[in-house]
Amino acid sequence: MMDQLIQRFPEQLKEAMQIGEEAQIHPHSSEINKVYVAGLGGSGIGANFVAEFIKDECPLPYNVGKGYNIPKYVDENTLAICSSYSGNTEETLYSYREMLETGAKVVIISSGGTLIEEAKSRGFDYIQVPGNWPSPRACLGYSIIQQLYVLEKLGFISDNFKTAIKASIDLINFDLDSIQESAQKVADKIYNKIPVIYVTDRMESVAVRLRQQINENAKMLCWHHVIPEMNHNELVGWTEKHPELAVLYLRNHDDFNRNQHRIEINQEIIGRYTETIIDIFSKGNSLIEKAFYLVHLGDWISWYLSVHKGADAIEVNVINYLKSELSKI
Template sequence: MLEMIKRFPEQILEAIRIANESQIRTLNIPITEVYVAGMGGSGIGGDFVASFFRNHLKVPYIVNKGYDPPAYIDKDSLVIVSSYSGNTEETLSSLNQMMSTGARIICVASGGKILQIAKENDLDFIQVTSGWASPRACLGYSIVAQMFILKKLGLVTLDFESELQSSVQLLKDETENIQEKAQHLAKALFNKTVVIYCSDRIEPVALRFRQQINENSKRLCWHNVIPEMNHNELVGWRKNDESLAVLFLRNQDDRKQNKLRMDLTKDVVSHFAGTTIDLISKGNTLIEKCLYLVHLLDYVSLYLAELNQVDVVEVKVIDAFKAQLDLNK
């Protein structure tokens, strides 16, 4: 896993090359929404793209992480089916159901049944590099492929490729600092149940870190967003619990009111949690800041796994769970 995390900047560059070389046919009619079907590391790529392009896309960008597509998918829909392995059960179910809708479907996969279906049915696709041992380490492929699909179809005009390039340079320049900061942060979070708070603008980062703690560090974790949690979860902070560590992800470009809400939220929870920590993003753009935090927090999850003395790669319970599903089909 260490080598896979180290290769994240290079994966972004490789994903840019693959996406640039992929052939995506133009849209024949205007679309009413972009719909992404994907699970886990493939699905969360859609969450990042939705956040990156929120102020640029003129149609909704909807991410579904389940078996069944909504009834509104039709000939006016653009569908992106994303699965690193190409064999994700829920995503395959969605794809099969949408084949008869007339929607414009584009697939992103390294192989598997999804790529086979795309080729057999003359669907456009982006085939990413296979061979990565952990699909969750392939986030760069998912994000970049979806971004380029939107660019090639003329749905975004933002010069995001330069932002991706500058993000890679930032990660390379900050490598030593990122690893050192991640080690300190992992020690502060060790033996704690981690709670992550951030603004709604960078929620995909919090979700990513939560899932990395689950899979890599083998610990439970939860996250919530400001301002929404100020209307409900804030009330739950009523008893001292030294086992809780609250990580506040700070984005310098958050609106003024959310920065104030973050400060006031920290004032409340600091009376009850064992640890509160601020983590400030680096970078000049939202893309840079999010990818910086992703890379840093991926390292944190790795170092936490080492402190917990667990195998960072294995996900035996998920494998056993899938085997039970297969037996009961």
């Protein structure tokens, strides 16, 4: 089932664009000078991608919250987006209720649930995405693209992202066989190890996404860190042999020059302590293309890992148990 959902990623991107084009987002009564997004898991990571995509264009700070409470700076001059695929995410609902007291411009992105009901009853702008996907984390494209459309319709970014998304769809469809082949080769090398994912600061969201997909789909522990920050701390931890670790570098051919040199030196150091170091390069022209390419490749890596582990990539029983126990409190 999960492999079928991953296969549909390009189709999802196309559908998400159609939904975004039809969305109605109205101006706020006050000037907006900042953006705050509340969301967790597969819905929350979409906002992190957007923050990276718009960094060089959007004049507003774009912050993401992944907890129960919103920061004090959220006020009547804030675009406050609630992103929850189900519309019932506990932490996002807490944040939403706090937003109601601020006078912020509230926009809901969801497939249904309490948040869509609230948006309709209170007259808030909302974008409703399809609710027939059995796994929220497979709906990353909906989350990212709707946020981009909200920003574009409010005049904070141009429509250039649309060209990049269309190019991403074409690239993934064209390169699908190669993507799956590369993903399987990586999975074959790391399925019996603990993955360590490194990436430069411009694309941390791609590493977070891969980490989360490996956690949930393959039921494996792993971690990630960012270059150059990890050169100021984690690199010092590489002081003894760790044959159980597999280091994955998510890279772009045009990564900042100094970071490319850092990666080369890092690999020399880390190579003394583990034999498994794998470079995974993106394809594409724009940041959006490169990110979506690596997302799709990473999703397939997590799927092939789940096959190696004999894991059900869809089930998240431990999360359901946690929610059940919390509901008793």
